[in-house]
Amino acid sequence: MKNKILKNGIITFMLLFTIAGFSQGNSANILLDAFYSKIKSQKNPQIIDARGSDEFALNHIEGAVNFNLKSEDYEKHVAALNPSQPVFIYSIAAYRSGLLSTDLAKRGFNEVYILEGGIASWIGGGKPFYSNLKSKLSIAEYKKILADNQYVLVDIGSKYCATCKTVKTILEDIRSQYGKKLKIIEIELEESPQVIADLKTVKVFPTLILYQNGKIIFKKDGLGNLKSDVDVALAQN
Incomplete structure (x- = not known):
């Protein structure tokens, strides 16, 4: 009984703490499902894409407006x-989103929510989005590559993602070491957004997936120690 009362007390305290934090002007990083649910609960949701205008032009959440702290018309x-x-x-x-949310909180905005994983999480989670291009790679072509090759390493990212650029040099080392034994696919948001959406498994950029005979050996949300992980996986299989 005491444990139940204590548990209920903790939950109540956490709820009050959250409400108090927002009442003072605060922000919170939340996962896709919560972010999406809160947006759907609003009649006219205020959605901000904090990326650059060139990124926004290629793809974005429907209904979003595009600006960040560096925008000339920021105050407007x-x-x-x-x-x-x-x-x-x-x-x-989270960098540009974090800077913007901090400024809005200082200006007295009561509730500011940041999408954990950003646009990768939204599109990778299969949520509706705008795109001005047709995907370079289709899900059918993706599956055919998996079927035609014993080992396939998939790199999913964006040319605007700093960590994704680091992956490229590591992939070159892996490609040089394993040659034709390992097929490497590089999928970028700016070229093939629909296949990322169709996979419904991407939460962040970069996402690395290693397949053997069409089955996932490992999936990495983020870079981690990619070269070592590939070496270990291929040595064991």
């Missing part, structure tokens, strides 16, 4: 927002 965009209503922010990762 902020003035158009309702500080008493929730604001939903995303970018590639």
Whole structure:
């Protein structure tokens, strides 16, 4: 009985703490399902894409407006927002979203939510999005590559993602070592957004997936120690 009372007390305290934090102007990183659910609960959700204008032009969440702290018309965009209503922010990762959310919180915005994993999580989770291009790679072609090769390493990312650029040099080392034994596919958001959406497994950029005969050996959300992990996996299989 005491444990139950204590548990209920802790839950109540956490709830009050969260409410108090937002009442003072705060922000919170939340996962895709919660982010999506909160957006759907709003009649006219205030969604901000904090990436660059060139990134936004290629793909974005439907209904989003595009600006960040470096935008020339930043003050105009902020003035158009309702500080008493929730604001939903995303970018590639958390950097630009974090800077923007911090500034909005200082300006008195009560609820600011940042999408954990950014646009990768949204599109990778199969949520609706706008794109001005047709995917270079289809899901059918993706599956054929898996069927035609014993080992396939898939790199999913974006040319605007700093960590994704680091992956490229590591992939070159892996390609040089394993040659034709290992097929490497590089999928970028700017070229093939639909296949990323169709996979429904991407949460962050980069995402690395190693397959053997069409089955996943490992999936990495982020770079980690990719070269070592590939070496170990191929040595064991």
